[in-house]
Amino acid sequence: MKILVSGGAGYIGSHTVLQLVQAGHDVVIVDNFSNSQPAVIGRLEALAGRHLPVHAFDLLDEDKTEHLFATEGFDAVIHFAGLKAVGESVEKPLDYYENNLGSTFSLVRAMRRHGVDKLVFSSSATVYGTDQAGATEDRPTFATNPYGWTKVMQEQILRDIAVADPTLRFALLRYFNPVGAHASGTIGENPSGIPNNLMPFIAQVAVGRRERLNVFGDDYDTPDGTGVRDYIHVEDLAAGHVAALEALTSTEEPVSVWNLGSGRGTSVLELLHAFERAVGHELPYEVVARRPGDVAVSYADPAKANRELGWQTTRSVDDMCADTWRWQQQNPNGYDDA
Numbered sequence: 001m002k003i004l005v006s007g008g009a010g011y012i013g014s015h016t017v018l019q020l021v022q023a024g025h026d027v028v029i030v031d032n033f034s035n036s037q038p039a040v041i042g043r044l045e046a047l048a049g050r051h052l053p054v055h056a057f058d059l060l061d062e063d064k065t066e067h068l069f070a071t072e073g074f075d076a077v078i079h080f081a082g083l084k085a086v087g088e089s090v091e092k093p094l095d096y097y098e099n100n101l102g103s104t105f106s107l108v109r110a111m112r113r114h115g116v117d118k119l120v121f122s123s124s125a126t127v128y129g130t131d132q133a134g135a136t137e138d139r140p141t142f143a144t145n146p147y148g149w150t151k152v153m154q155e156q157i158l159r160d161i162a163v164a165d166p167t168l169r170f171a172l173l174r175y176f177n178p179v180g181a182h183a184s185g186t187i188g189e190n191p192s193g194i195p196n197n198l199m200p201f202i203a204q205v206a207v208g209r210r211e212r213l214n215v216f217g218d219d220y221d222t223p224d225g226t227g228v229r230d231y232i233h234v235e236d237l238a239a240g241h242v243a244a245l246e247a248l249t250s251t252e253e254p255v256s257v258w259n260l261g262s263g264r265g266t267s268v269l270e271l272l273h274a275f276e277r278a279v280g281h282e283l284p285y286e287v288v289a290r291r292p293g294d295v296a297v298s299y300a301d302p303a304k305a306n307r308e309l310g311w312q313t314t315r316s317v318d319d320m321c322a323d324t325w326r327w328q329q330q331n332p333n334g335y336d337d338a
């Protein structure tokens with residue numbers, strides 16, 4: 001298939017682009033580089049062993065989006081593009097609603113005009129709101145912050161569009177906590193500023209960019225008191241997209257929802273200790289107050305994806321830490337070193 005990957009220069013998009021190429025698909029990337037750097041493209045091309053067409057523009061620009069669809073005949077779209085920082089979304093809700101909903105409107109309008117019927121959408125465990133433990137896809141969706149609401153709303157918008165045109169095939173993939181990096185250590189997660197998320201923060205402590213990890217609370221109702229999450233290796237997540245895309249070519253369902261997670265929970269301290277094993281020494285940490293809005297426990301029930309996609313996670317938490325550490329060591333300042 002010829003696939004448009006929106007946000008293909010980003011963390012999850014870049015790893016997925018590579019697996020799509022390896023699975024024999026033709027890939028075209030669109031990204032405005034608002035949260036990624038052009039340097040990733042050269043690295044991707046080196047790994048893919050081929051040129052990758054990239055269109056650097058904002059999907060909110062409907063004319064440019066239209067022109068792209070008019071000049072390339074796509075079979076499917078994988079839509080990663082979006083803003084994703086929970087805290088920032090509370091500060092700048094309008095930016096989040098405008099960017100995340102607007103980019104989806106622009107893409108889906110162009111798809112409809114040009115007869116592109118398959119879309120894989122990046123959703124999130126955040127749509128389960130405060131009810132994220134052992135989540136199955138039939139749970140009610142709601143959110144606790146503007147970022148989360150953009151995902152709930154985009155899911156609903158896509159469902160409504162699919163009711164109006166039953167020839168469409170949409171996959172809503174609800175990711176749990178993506179971490180890790182490509183085994184080469186040449187592409188990985190590259191947060192700008194102070195990382196919001198646990199794994200990149202630990203990696204920056206390990207490489208000496210941060211003094212210590214702040215553990216946000218150790219008085220949760222969990223085995224060691226720290227928050228429990230379902231970490232999924234970005235390579236397993238990327239494989240889930242390839243499987244979902246292939247499933248869309250044969251399903252009768254207009255909208256398919258799949259959780260992408262391992263089904264296992266890991267605490268903050270367990271992840272820290274796994275990272276210490278990868279690095280070979282202890283890492284400094286301090287327990288501080290809980291972070292507002294955090295849930296105690298989040299993990300997927302991935303049975304539906306296991307059954308319907310023939311997909312499951314294959315990489316352990318130790319693999320996730322080893323691969324993150326290789327990326328961080330080789331690129332202490334991310335793509336700024338490129």
Ligand code: NAD
Binds near residue numbers: 009034035177178
């Ligand atoms: P990322 O920020 O690394 O990648 C997103 C990419 O989209 C960036 O390269 C950015 O420049 C681009 N982009 C944003 N708005 C755009 C626009 N209007 N036009 C063109 N390009 C635009 O994020 P990621 O971690 O790779 O996440 C990808 C998707 O998965 C996002 O939709 C995110 O909400 C979702 N998601 C991420 C996580 C996670 O923890 N990383 C978890 C669940 C869901």
Ligand code: WQD
Binds near residue numbers: 086126196291294
């Ligand atoms: C994991 C655990 C923290 C940082 C977020 C979004 C979610 C999804 C994935 C997009 C929690 C603790 C963290 C630190 C810590 N994104 N922690 N010290 O919050 O589960 O999910 O990213 O859809 O929507 O909310 O991930 O990595 O931020 O936190 O103790 O410096 O680590 O309290 O228990 P989270 P995270």
